[in-house]
Amino acid sequence: MSKILITGSAGFLGSHLTKELLGRGHEVVGVDNLATGRLSNLQDVMEHPNFRFIAYDVSDKSVIDLDGVQAVDEIYHLASPASPKLYQAASLETIYVNTIGTQNMLELAKTYNAKVLYASTSEAYGDPEVHPQPEEYRGNVNTWGPRACYDEAKRLGEVFCYEYHRLFQLRTKVVRLFNTYSAGLRNDDGRVISNFVTQALTGEDITVYGDGSQTRSFCYVDDTIRALILMMEMDEATGQIINIGNPTEHSVLDVALLVKQLTNTPSKITFHPLPEDDPKVRRPVIHRATDILGWYPEVSLEDGLKRTIQSYQAKLALI
Ligand code: NAD
Ligand code: UDP
Numbered sequence: 280m281s282k283i284l285i286t287g288s289a290g291f292l293g294s295h296l297t298k299e300l301l302g303r304g305h306e307v308v309g310v311d312n313l314a315t316g317r318l319s320n321l322q323d324v325m326e327h328p329n330f331r332f333i334a335y336d337v338s339d340k341s342v343i344d345l346d347g348v349q350a351v352d353e354i355y356h357l358a359s360p361a362s363p364k365l366y367q368a369a370s371l372e373t374i375y376v377n378t379i380g381t382q383n384m385l386e387l388a389k390t391y392n393a394k395v396l397y398a399s400t401s402e403a404y405g406d407p408e409v410h411p412q413p414e415e416y417r418g419n420v421n422t423w424g425p426r427a428c429y430d431e432a433k434r435l436g437e438v439f440c441y442e443y444h445r446l447f448q449l450r451t452k453v454v455r456l457f458n459t460y461s462a463g464l465r466n467d468d469g470r471v472i473s474n475f476v477t478q479a480l481t482g483e484d485i486t487v488y489g490d491g492s493q494t495r496s497f498c499y500v501d502d503t504i505r506a507l508i509l510m511m512e513m514d515e516a517t518g519q520i521i522n523i524g525n526p527t528e529h530s531v532l533d534v535a536l537l538v539k540q541l542t543n544t545p546s547k548i549t550f551h552p553l554p555e556d557d558p559k560v561r562r563p564v565i566h567r568a569t570d571i572l573g574w575y576p577e578v579s580l581e582d583g584l585k586r587t588i589q590s591y592q593a594k595l596a597l598i
Contacts, residue, residue, distance in 0.1 A: 282350060284308045284393075286337050286384060287357035289316030291463045292398070292456075295504050296355060301327055303508075308351065312336040314369060315360045320463060337383055338375035350391045353511055356384045357398045359433075363426065363554065364469030370428035377432035378439070385443040385451070394450040396511050397440050401457040401524065401561055402430040411528075411562035414455065414520050424556045437520065450517045452510050457524025457563045461500035461583060462590030472497065472584075475535055476591045479544040489553030491532025496562045498525040499583035502576035509572045516571055524563035525576040534580075541584055 283300055287293040288309025293316065300307050306329045309321065313334065324330045337358050359376045360366040366373040381397060388395045404412045405420030420430045440451040460472035468474075478485045506523040510516045529537075535548050568574045578586075 280304050280306060281352040282306045282308070283353045283355065284310060284351045284387075285355045285357060286310045286380070287316065287359065287398075288332070289313055289318055289320050290357065291316075291320070291361070291468075292459065292500070292503065293355075293357045294320035295461075295463060295500050296357070296507060297321065297330070298324055299504050299508065301329055305329065307331075308333060310335050310337060311358065314372065315362070315365050315465075317465065337380040338372070340379065340383065351387070351393050352391070354384050354388050354393050354395045355398070355507065355511065356381060356395060359398070360429075361400075362469045363429070366429045367425050373428045374432040377436040381436040381439045385439055385449060388449055389443070389447055394452070394511060394517070395440065395443075396452045396454060396507060397436055399433045399437050399453050399455045399520070400429070401455055401522070401563065402426065403434050403437065403455055404561075405430055406556060406558045407560060410560050411526065411564050412522070413564035414522055414567055421556050425554070426556045444518045452516045452518070453520040454507060454510055455520060455522045455563075456503065457498060457522065457561065458495045459498045459500055459503040459524075461587050462594070463500065466591070466594070471495070471531060471534065472587065475538040476542070476584075476588055477595075479538050479542040479546050480588070480591055480595055482544065482546055484549040485535045485539060485546050486551050487532055487535050487548055488551050488557065489531075490550065491535060492530050493553070493557060494528045494530050494560045494562065496525050496528045497534070497580050497583070498523070498576055499578035499586075502578055506568060506572060506574045509574055513572060519567070519571065521567045521571065522563040522565055523568055523574070524565065525580075526563055526565055527580065528560075528562040529580060537581065537584060538588075541581070542588055
């Protein structure tokens with residue numbers, strides 16, 4: 280049994296990871312300032328004897344009060360708004376949590392000689408000119424635009440991990456996550472799957488930005504969580520950056536049509552201006568993940584969407 284600290288544990292990925300690690304018998308300390316997460320995501324485990332929740336802003340320079348936890352073996356640093364709508368509404372906080380917050384977690388890890396996994400993003404590639412994106416691709420990121428607070432802060436977060444590995448031999452690992460989805464995303468999160476599914480189930484218009492020809496590669500949360508844990512466990516992933524995502528690419532319009540078909544909704548598809556700097560294509564090369572971790576995603580978009588729609592239906596009390 281390991282003692283594991285998860286920042287962002289009340290968020291979408293953090294709450295799924297918390298539950299999975301508790302289920303595997305580990306002790307978990309969840310840290311979150313509830314900026315974009317919700318305690319309701321953790322309600323099933325709040326009373327779990329191996330779980331402790333600490334409300335805390337990890338960008339705060341003061342040392343985190345681990346509330347009696349003597350040491351931690353592993354830190355998953357997931358804290359950060361992730362939806363473009365939410366990170367642009369909290370741009371400075373997004374910069375701080377991925378830079379100062381990352382350094383704070385690396386310092387904590389140094390104190391306890393803990394392993395650190397940092398959740399970076401496919402946004403590190405910006406609006407890519409190389410397609411699909413291997414980890415070696417250095418990206419095409421605009422420093423002077425609405426996505427920069429997220430993209431560039433994540434890139435600097437990666438640099439912190441690199442330097443703590445190089446200077447102090449800290450066992451850091453960086454995962455570049457591509458779009459992950461499932462139940463657990465807030466209905467008002469603003470990301471495409473939560474928007475489309477909520478809109479379809481409530482009979483509102485399905486809002487496609489641009490002409491919908493831009494592409495993304497959607498990974499179901501169970502596949503992503505499995506990869507995060509493998510990455511933390513495997514020594515071969517230390518000092519590495521690894522893409523985690525589903526290499527099957529879909530246009531946004533195709534996703535809208537699929538959601539419409541699976542929900543059998545009367546909602547209309549409507550078209551709206553494409554947000555500034557919206558990446559035109561995105562698809563991961565996952566050779567490192569398959570070679571190093573032996574990982575490959577198992578859930579197709581159609582199956583994942585069916586599960587997601589069912590959960591949203593239950594949440595919206597429509598069934
Ligand atoms: P989320 O917004 O649901 O969860 C993030 C959590 O971090 C929230 O609970 C929020 O309250 C918390 N948080 C934010 N700032 C904090 C701070 N200063 N101190 C403490 N807690 C703080 O987002 P998510 O989708 O679960 O993403 C988790 C991580 O994975 C993020 O770092 C994100 O950038 C990364 N990521 C996610 C995706 C994806 O598709 N879900 C893709 C790429 C990268
Ligand atoms: N998108 C859309 N309608 C929405 C929300 C998003 O067409 O209601 C598009 C968005 O412009 C982008 C893609 O869907 O091209 C994925 O957006 P999301 O915000 O989920 O994440 P991103 O991959 O852009 O970070």
